[in-house]
Amino acid sequence: MSNANVTKTWLEFNLLPIELCSVSFQKSGVCLIDGVSVRLNSRGITVILGPNGAGKSILLRLLHGLEIPNEGTVLFKGVVADETIKRKQAMVFQNAVLLRRSVMENLSFVANLHKPQKPSNLLELLAEVGLAEKQHMPARRLSGGEKQRLCLARALVSQPELLLLDEPTASLDPYSVQMIETLLIKLQHQNTKIIFITHDLNQARRLAEDIIFVHKGRLEVFQPADSFFEKPDSEFAKAFIEGRLIF
Amino acid sequence: MQLFSDSFITAFYLIISGDPDLFEIIFLSVQVSLTSLLGSVIIGLPLGAFLAIHRFKMRSIVLSVLNALMGMPPVVVGLIVYLYLSRSGPLGFLSLLYTPTAMIIAQMLLVIPIIAALSAQIIEDLHSEYNDLFRSLNVSTTRAVFAYIYDARISLLTVILAGFGRAISEVGAVSIVGGNIDHLTRVMTTAIALETSKGNLSLALALGIILLAIALGVNLFAARAKYWVMDKQDV
Numbered sequence: 001m002s003n004a005n006v007t008k009t010w011l012e013f014n015l016l017p018i019e020l021c022s023v024s025f026q027k028s029g030v031c032l033i034d035g036v037s038v039r040l041n042s043r044g045i046t047v048i049l050g051p052n053g054a055g056k057s058i059l060l061r062l063l064h065g066l067e068i069p070n071e072g073t074v075l076f077k078g079v080v081a082d083e084t085i086k087r088k089q090a091m092v093f094q095n096a097v098l099l100r101r102s103v104m105e106n107l108s109f110v111a112n113l114h115k116p117q118k119p120s121n122l123l124e125l126l127a128e129v130g131l132a133e134k135q136h137m138p139a140r141r142l143s144g145g146e147k148q149r150l151c152l153a154r155a156l157v158s159q160p161e162l163l164l165l166d167e168p169t170a171s172l173d174p175y176s177v178q179m180i181e182t183l184l185i186k187l188q189h190q191n192t193k194i195i196f197i198t199h200d201l202n203q204a205r206r207l208a209e210d211i212i213f214v215h216k217g218r219l220e221v222f223q224p225a226d227s228f229f230e231k232p233d234s235e236f237a238k239a240f241i242e243g244r245l246i247f
Numbered sequence: 248m249q250l251f252s253d254s255f256i257t258a259f260y261l262i263i264s265g266d267p268d269l270f271e272i273i274f275l276s277v278q279v280s281l282t283s284l285l286g287s288v289i290i291g292l293p294l295g296a297f298l299a300i301h302r303f304k305m306r307s308i309v310l311s312v313l314n315a316l317m318g319m320p321p322v323v324v325g326l327i328v329y330l331y332l333s334r335s336g337p338l339g340f341l342s343l344l345y346t347p348t349a350m351i352i353a354q355m356l357l358v359i360p361i362i363a364a365l366s367a368q369i370i371e372d373l374h375s376e377y378n379d380l381f382r383s384l385n386v387s388t389t390r391a392v393f394a395y396i397y398d399a400r401i402s403l404l405t406v407i408l409a410g411f412g413r414a415i416s417e418v419g420a421v422s423i424v425g426g427n428i429d430h431l432t433r434v435m436t437t438a439i440a441l442e443t444s445k446g447n448l449s450l451a452l453a454l455g456i457i458l459l460a461i462a463l464g465v466n467l468f469a470a471r472a473k474y475w476v477m478d479k480q481d482v
Contacts, residue, residue, distance in 0.1 A: 066382055086385055097380045100398040109394070113384060158384075 015076045015088060015161050015193060017041040018063065023072035025058055032058045034217040035072070044209025045184065045194045047225070049201075049237075051245055055217040056197045057094065060164050063195065064091045076162075087114070090160035094167045094197075096147035098139040103131055103150055106139050110157040122157065129153045130179055145176030152180060156187070163187065165196035169203065181207060201241065205229055213237045215245075254452030261453055273457065276434040279347050279421070280414040283354035287410055290355070291362030292403070296392045298363070299370035310367065316360035321353075325423030328353045332424065345426040350434070353420035358410040365406040370395045401473050408469050412462060 018040040025033040033055050040046055048056045061067040062074060065081050076085050099106050107122045126132040129149035134142065139150060148168055155163060165184075169177045184207060188194055198204055204211065208225035213234065220234040232238045239245040261269045298310060330336050332344040332352075343349045373395045381391050396403060418436035425432035427441060435458045442451035 064383060066379060083385065089383075091383045093379060093383075097376060099377070099394070110384060113386060113390075 015085065016043065017075075017077065018162070018193070019075040019078075020059075020062070021073050021075060023062060023069045023074060025062060025067060026070050032217050033062065033069070036214075036217075036219045037072075038212060038219055038222050040193075040195070040210075042209055043188070043191060043193060045188055045196070045207045046210050046212060047204045047208035048195065048197045048212045048214060049199075049204060049240065050214035050220075051240060054214040056214055057166050058217075059212075059214060060091070060166055060195065060197060064089055064164050066091075087158065088161040089164065090155035090158055090162075091164040092148070092151045092155050092166065092168050094170065096144070096151045098142075098147060098150065101139060102136050103139050103142070104135040106150060106154055107157055110154050114158045125153050125156060128156075128183060145172040148172060149176060149179060152183065160192060162193045162195070165194065167197050167199065169198065169200065177203070201229075213240065215240075250448060250452065253449045254456060257449050258453035258456045262457070269454075269457075271430065272433055272435055272438050272454070273461075275347065275432075276415060276436070276458075277461070279350050279434060280354065280411060283351045283358060283414050284407065284411050286351065286355045287358035287362050287414075288407060291359045291410075292366055292396065293392075294359075294363040295366030296370050296395060298367040299374050299395070300388065300392065310364065313360050313364040313367070317364055319357065319360070321357055321417050321419035322423065324353055324356045325420030328356065328420065328424045344424060345428060345432060347425070347432060349424040350421040350432060353424045354414045354417055357417060357420060358414050361410050361413055362406055365409065366399075366403055369399050369402045369406065373399050401476055404469055404473065408466060411465060415458070415462065
């Protein structure tokens with residue numbers, strides 16, 4: 001991926017602050033997100049932590065507009081997301097969803113959707129995630145780690161300003177994890193706001209600038225990563241870090 | 248056994264001798280079936296895609312009706328088309344009864360439910376898999392439908408072949424609306440029925456063998472295409 005295509009100036013980055021204002025979400029009568037309010041203003045990586053079923057994925061889907069809150073609003077720089085704002089976002093799902101096409105065709109499908117932002121060289125993007133040599137291979141024949149890296153590459157085709165990742169490194173080998181983390185750090189330096197979910201506390205320590213800790217659909221803690229791991233503002237968060245929190 | 252061996256010899260002789268009557272019947276059969284198949288695909292595939300993607304009040308009823316229509320007896324379809332196209336029917340002024348067009352219409356009514364119902368199921372499965380991704384990428388519905396059809400092309404090819412099989416092997420409806428008129432609406436199935444009733448079993452079997460060979464050839468071609476695409480794309 002060439003720098004000319006990816007690097008954005010600070011002025012171009014116009015989605016911050018990202019705000020969840022008293023957001024609640026219910027499905028089938030069950031409250032999954034309960035009055036969450038948070039304001040993300042930093043350009044660093046934000047990590048969402050919480051036990052299974054806490055509502056992390058729903059929170060990410062609400063941010064991306066895949067779910068509509070029953071109450072409250074999600075704002076990007078003070079406004080509700082419209083088509084333009086949505087086009088500046090990309091999401092990588094927990095389960096790699098790949099088109100039944102070749103590796104390269106998975107990327108070119110997205111590139112054709114974003115003609116004005118089409119990267120000059122999709123192959124460079126594949127090289128970035130270590131898949132250049134497999135460009136003609138059917139995407140579904142890739143290994144789990146390769147599939148997830150391809151999903152990440154595909155998400156980057158549109159050069160998003162906001163990248164949302166739902167456990168992108170879950171059950172991947174250390175090589176794939178390191179490759180994805182390196183890429184995320186590089187993207188962050190290129191001014192892409194990254195919000196991602198992980199269960200790996202060490203990974204959160206390595207990457208996060210701030211932490212959102214969710215428990216039973218409520219926002220328990222939003223604080224800088226350093227202080228979160230040193231002295232979390234919530235007993236639940238402390239129990240979670242120490243491996244004592246039971247859902 | 249004598250009958251079967253005679254039939255094979257007759258079929259072989261008819262083909263290599265280039266019997267014009269035989270080739271006229273084969274040509275008309277294939278022409279009517281392929282035309283009805285094309286029309287059914289043009290109507291049935293978008294209908295199936297629409298039913299797969301959109302949620303509306305009567306959707307399950309429409310799908311149930313389509314599923315039921317897949318098993319509709321051809322003679323009933325033939326009768327309905329006959330009633331519409333007969334001189335006293337609402338479309339009698341078109342003078343289509345006992346023409347290949349009437350046979351195409353009857354076959355389309357039989358094939359459309361197959362194409363629509365089966366493609367709806369295939370595309371719905373793909374839609375549930377791709378939906379979040381496409382919403383995330385802001386993919387338009389039209390583009391999504393093309394993507395579903397492209398990515399499910401092998402499964403849909405099987406559906407289209409099932410439709411072709413239904414069309415080319417159909418006898419009840421085409422004999423009612425076509426009338427089995429020599430040199431005009433006589434197709435292989437109706438010719439087989441006629442020759443059997445005349446006691447000319449050898450010729451009937453010969454036609455049956457040719458009909459089977461066409462069906463087998465089309466399926467072998469499709470199977471070849473399927474494995475070729477699967478090898479390339481793993482679909």
